[in-house]
Amino acid sequence: RKEVEQDPGPFNVPEGATVAFNCTYSNSASQSFFWYRQDCRKEPKLLMSVYSSGNEDGRFTAQLNRASQYISLLIRDSKLSDSATYLCVVNNQAGTALIFGKGTTLSVSS
Amino acid sequence: ETGVTQTPRHLVMGMTNKKSLKCEQHLGHNAMYWYKQSAKKPLELMFVYNFKEQTENNSVPSRFSPECPNSSHLFLHLHTLQPEDSALYLCASSQEGTGRNEQFFGPGTRLTVL
Numbered sequence: 001r002k003e004v005e006q007d008p009g010p011f012n013v014p015e016g017a018t019v020a021f022n023c024t025y026s027n028s029a030s031q032s033f034f035w036y037r038q039d040c041r042k043e044p045k046l047l048m049s050v051y052s053s054g055n056e057d058g059r060f061t062a063q064l065n066r067a068s069q070y071i072s073l074l075i076r077d078s079k080l081s082d083s084a085t086y087l088c089v090v091n092n093q094a095g096t097a098l099i100f101g102k103g104t105t106l107s108v109s110s
Numbered sequence: 111e112t113g114v115t116q117t118p119r120h121l122v123m124g125m126t127n128k129k130s131l132k133c134e135q136h137l138g139h140n141a142m143y144w145y146k147q148s149a150k151k152p153l154e155l156m157f158v159y160n161f162k163e164q165t166e167n168n169s170v171p172s173r174f175s176p177e178c179p180n181s182s183h184l185f186l187h188l189h190t191l192q193p194e195d196s197a198l199y200l201c202a203s204s205q206e207g208t209g210r211n212e213q214f215f216g217p218g219t220r221l222t223v224l
Contacts, residue, residue, distance in 0.1 A: 004152070032211050043200055043215035044153070087153075091211055096165055097143070098213055100153040 003027065004101035006088050012107045017078045021104045023071040023088030032091040033064055035073050037084045038103065044087055047073075078108045112136050114216035116201050122222045123191065131186040131219045133201030141206045142184040143213065144176060147198040159184060160206055191223045 006023045013019050025033075033050035048055065050062040050071055061074040071088055085103040092099055114135045123129050135142060144156040158166035159178040173195075175187040184201055198220050202213040 034212065041220075043217050046212055046214065049212065095211065096160070097155050097158055098211065099155075102150075102152045 003099045004088055004090055006101040006104050008102055008104060010105040010107055012109065013078055015078055015080060015108055015110050017108075018074065018076050019078060019106060020075075021073045021086055021088075021106075023073075023101055025069050025071070025088075025090045025099075027090065027093050027099075028066075028069060029093050030090040031095060032098075033062075033071055034089040034098070035060075035062060035071075036087040036089055036100075038087055039084045044100075047086070075106075078106075080108050080110060082106060083108045114201060114203055114214055116199075116216035116219055118219055119217060120220050120222075122224065123188070124224050125191060125193070127191075128187070128189040130188065131199055131201075131221075133184040133186075133216055135182055135184075135201075135203035135214075135216075137203055137205075137214060139203040139205045139214075140181050141204045142178060142181070143202040143204075144184065144186050145200040145202065145215075147200060147218070148196075153200065157186075188221075191221075193223050196221055196223045 004025050035047040036044040037047045038044040048057050050064045054063045059076045063072045085105045087103045088101040117132045141160045145153045147153050155168050156170045157176045162178050177185040198218045200218045201216040204213045
């Protein structure tokens, strides 16, 4: 099993759609979870941390299921500007570094 | 200047050249990282420096040599690289000890080895 696994997509959705990304991780000892966003030929940028109780930031909702080792990101009312690659990220067993998934590509069209 | 900066932004070098990548963070963080991002692959962690001490070396070939003179600056010295080393090299920083390890990235250096 890969350390962090994501559906690569691409997800092609119209503006206003709701889209969900899933991610699974292999290390049950991971304690920190994040979603990063990466635009084409740019650096990754932190979108949001993922907390055990789930958390929301505007149109974005992140969920964590520790028992299933599963993380999700829900984007409501998609905008053209949401088009990017979304990276699922967890920390390693020692807690000293982050492990990145390959990313899921989202394309929002008008 | 804010955030994490990297120079140069683009670099083309031959296999016999020696060059260095520079990273500077203005966030007051105590940990810095080098990552490699190749096409169609996830980000690969190369080196971790925590309080200026190297704490991880992810089996990186010796033709890549990191240097961390202080907690704000990080270098990656390159020599006798191979064409397969062409990639985007990203620097990141974080504040260790907070329990979250959120990392902030620089814009990267796009390296081409001829």
